[in-house]
Amino acid sequence: MSNLKHKKAIITGGGRGLGKATAIAFAKEGIDVAITGRNETVLKATAAELEALGVKAIYSVFDVGHYEQVKSSIKDIIDTLGGVDILVNNAGIAAIGSFNDMPVEQWSEMIQTNVMGMYYVTKEVLPHLIDQNGGDIFNVSSTAGLNGNPNISAYCASKFAVIGMSESLMKEVRKNNIRVITLTPSTIESDMTIELGIAKEGSHENVLQPEDFAELIVSGLKLPRRAMMKSAALWSTNP
């Protein structure tokens, strides 16, 4: 089992939802964590919760869809953390709307955030992992990255793209002892799914919870370095 204590992680969208649950699970393993997002109030509160678990916890406010912001923020994070071992590309947005009704700007924003954002952040972190000949990158796609469905074309397009980008990167950097893991979770209770009307608040017994997702990531990290969870689909036992 790998020792995760004092490893350093960056989690995009780490202030709430799946990202926050992952940050808490990491902190419980002794991993120092940097969480990122656009809402400083939320990030600050989550960082305080993480610090209370006894690890170094910092936050950084930037939009993953803006390359210049990503570039300078990731540099600052890595300088402050004193390195980086783990990246969880989790920040993302979703919206429902028919192909014709969804405004062009909203369609583009989903691609800009979910695809370009992941690309920008990874591009800035990757050289550090290559230099140290090791690291782990978790890329959050979705079941929506595996199957198209009506009224969700932009989100599906973005999550299909994540799988292509993630698998290509995995094959490129496996030789550098960097594990790139593509995750395709099904519906998990979070702000996103509650706002979309596909999960109900407080439905703990029936619907996947962010903690379940976090547990999957930690179990991937704990595999011996010779082994890699190439991809993982998290499904509920209650269809």
Ligand SMILES: NC(=O)c1ccc[n+]([C@@H]2O[C@H](COP(=O)([O-])OP(=O)(O)OC[C@H]3O[C@@H](n4cnc5c(N)ncnc54)[C@H](OP(=O)(O)O)[C@@H]3O)[C@@H](O)[C@H]2O)c1
């Ligand atoms: N929940 C599910 O059922 C489910 C299933 C499959 C995949 N996913 C994926 O899992 C990831 C997390 O989802 P979630 O359910 O936790 O959603 P959520 O509760 O809505 O949280 C989304 C996170 O992404 C951050 N974010 C969004 N746009 C951003 C931007 N432009 N720049 C920086 N940060 C941004 C948000 O932070 P700020 O608000 O502070 O910017 C927030 O922390 C997403 O990629 C989602 O597509 C979720």
